[in-house]
Amino acid sequence: MRKITIIGTGYVGLVSGGGISDFGNHVTCVDIVESKIKCLQEGEIPIYEPGLKDLIERNVSAGRLSFTTNVDGAIQDADVIFIAVGTPQGDNGEANISAVETVARSIGKNLNGYKVICTKSTVPIGTGDRICELITESMPEGGEFDYVSNPEFLREGSAVKDFLWPDRIVIGATSDKAFEIMRDVYRPLYVNEKPIMHTNVVTAEMIKYAANAFLALKISYINEVANLCEEIGADVHQVAKAMGQDGRISPKFLHPGPGFGGSCFPKDTNAIAALSRRKGTPMNTIDAAIVTNNDQKKRMTQKLKNLVGGDFSNKTFGVLGLAFKPNTDDVRESSSIEMIQSIMDGGGEVRAYDPIANESMKEIFPDLNYCDSWEETCEDVDAMAIMTDWNEFRGMSLEKLKTIMKSPIILDSRNILSVDKLVEYGFQFDNVGRTKVS
Ligand SMILES: NC(=O)c1ccc[n+]([C@@H]2O[C@H](COP(=O)([O-])OP(=O)(O)OC[C@H]3O[C@@H](n4cnc5c(N)ncnc54)[C@H](O)[C@@H]3O)[C@@H](O)[C@H]2O)c1
Numbered sequence: 001m002r003k004i005t006i007i008g009t010g011y012v013g014l015v016s017g018g019g020i021s022d023f024g025n026h027v028t029c030v031d032i033v034e035s036k037i038k039c040l041q042e043g044e045i046p047i048y049e050p051g052l053k054d055l056i057e058r059n060v061s062a063g064r065l066s067f068t069t070n071v072d073g074a075i076q077d078a079d080v081i082f083i084a085v086g087t088p089q090g091d092n093g094e095a096n097i098s099a100v101e102t103v104a105r106s107i108g109k110n111l112n113g114y115k116v117i118c119t120k121s122t123v124p125i126g127t128g129d130r131i132c133e134l135i136t137e138s139m140p141e142g143g144e145f146d147y148v149s150n151p152e153f154l155r156e157g158s159a160v161k162d163f164l165w166p167d168r169i170v171i172g173a174t175s176d177k178a179f180e181i182m183r184d185v186y187r188p189l190y191v192n193e194k195p196i197m198h199t200n201v202v203t204a205e206m207i208k209y210a211a212n213a214f215l216a217l218k219i220s221y222i223n224e225v226a227n228l229c230e231e232i233g234a235d236v237h238q239v240a241k242a243m244g245q246d247g248r249i250s251p252k253f254l255h256p257g258p259g260f261g262g263s264c265f266p267k268d269t270n271a272i273a274a275l276s277r278r279k280g281t282p283m284n285t286i287d288a289a290i291v292t293n294n295d296q297k298k299r300m301t302q303k304l305k306n307l308v309g310g311d312f313s314n315k316t317f318g319v320l321g322l323a324f325k326p327n328t329d330d331v332r333e334s335s336s337i338e339m340i341q342s343i344m345d346g347g348g349e350v351r352a353y354d355p356i357a358n359e360s361m362k363e364i365f366p367d368l369n370y371c372d373s374w375e376e377t378c379e380d381v382d383a384m385a386i387m388t389d390w391n392e393f394r395g396m397s398l399e400k401l402k403t404i405m406k407s408p409i410i411l412d413s414r415n416i417l418s419v420d421k422l423v424e425y426g427f428q429f430d431n432v433g434r435t436k437v438s
Contacts, residue, residue: 108138172204226433236433312346321388
């Protein structure tokens with residue numbers, strides 16, 4: 001059993017901790033937030049992620065997984081240390097790696113023998129060198145390490161599945177020895193013949209940014225196609241479906257909507273765009289995807305405003321869906337934030353509901369009127385906007401909805417409601433690339 005420490009027990013660190021212990025390793029997850037570790041030690045899961053509770057419980061019961069705030073001790077005890085702390089967007093557009101740097105110094109200070117240091121956080125290209133420098137500067141005599149970049153591709157909402165059954169594992173290793181140790185950590189996947197790519201460190205760092213930026217680009221592209229569909233009377237669903245049947249394009253990430261959000265795409269596109277400018281090879285396609293995304297969020301608020309006569313003031317709006325996508329409680333950079341802010345800035349009132357993310361959104365908007373169901377949210381509202389495509393909203397009874405709203409006006413920014421049914425029940429509505437406002 002290899003002894004693994006994961007520093008940073010957030011969406012990536014906790015899922016990785018569960019997954020890597022499930023692969024038969026002995027894992028300690030560390031965090032500096034005491035309440036989070038206490039919660040995990042008491043058997044509670046601090047985030048919502050389907051399947052995560054079972055995964056954690058299974059491995060804690062088997063004695064393979066534990067949680068601590070003792071960073072130094074956990075480093076000293078481990079053979080392999082994963083860095084999975086946050087790298088939020090800094091003021092200059094690039095990722096802020098101060099938490100990664102803090103962890104690198106702690107690792108250096110506690111390096112009692114040979115260890116593999118592996119970064120899972122998404123870090124700007126070239127950060128591997130900086131981490132190695134910080135570890136070397138602070139390590140005692142006899143400290144020895146190899147460095148690995150092992151970017152993570154899990155998606156919130158299906159993170160457990162993505163981690164246990166990944167499409168590929170990328171290992172950017174500074175030595176063959178470190179690569180072999182990492183392959184051993186992921187042994188069950190290797191045995192199952194999942195592709196494990198051995199690259200150098202900067203290539204691994206680049207793979208992560210290039211993949212995320214491409215997906216973001218695809219979303220912005222289909223959003224622009226949808227916007228043009230509105231002008232020419234085409235149906236973007238049929239366009240996207242036919243496009244996706246071409247194997248070179250694939251149907252994934254061709255769903256028009258209110259613009260991408262979350263903790264990754266916005267910051268990762270900005271980071272690679274900023275880096276490319278700094279290196280003198282600007283990525284104009286990514287710059288454009290970012291502009292399109294910001295415009296798409298504004299376009300949604302404008303659509304809602306148009307639906308209610310061009311003015312939010314003295315009106316009440318239901319906002320259904322707060323998470324940046326379904327099956328997560330994460331609201332970071334969610335499109336619903338801009339929608340709520342615009343309504344409030346325009347003098348309107350908001351009734352908000354998410355099946356899971358109400359609590360997370362309270363950290364951004366503590367004083368909204370939070371509700372416990374879509375029915376309660378839509379009671380007596382002047383209009384309603386669907387911002388996240390939770391299945392619960394797909395199944396709403398339009399018949400009932402019409403009786404509880406003050407005015408039957410809907411912005412379906414996720415295109416989850418049937419246009420035919422909306423027409424049949426007499427709703428005034430708008431969506432993304434399907435029909436004009438009736
Ligand atoms: N969330 C995703 O879907 C996803 C997917 C792939 C990659 N990533 C990348 O993984 C990294 C982590 O993302 P996340 O969403 O898990 O972030 P997160 O904010 O959920 O978790 C980060 C954790 O690190 C902890 N932390 C900060 N400084 C620390 C320190 N010095 N010592 C110990 N713990 C510390 C924080 O308390 C927090 O619990 C980011 O670089 C992100 O870009 C995220």
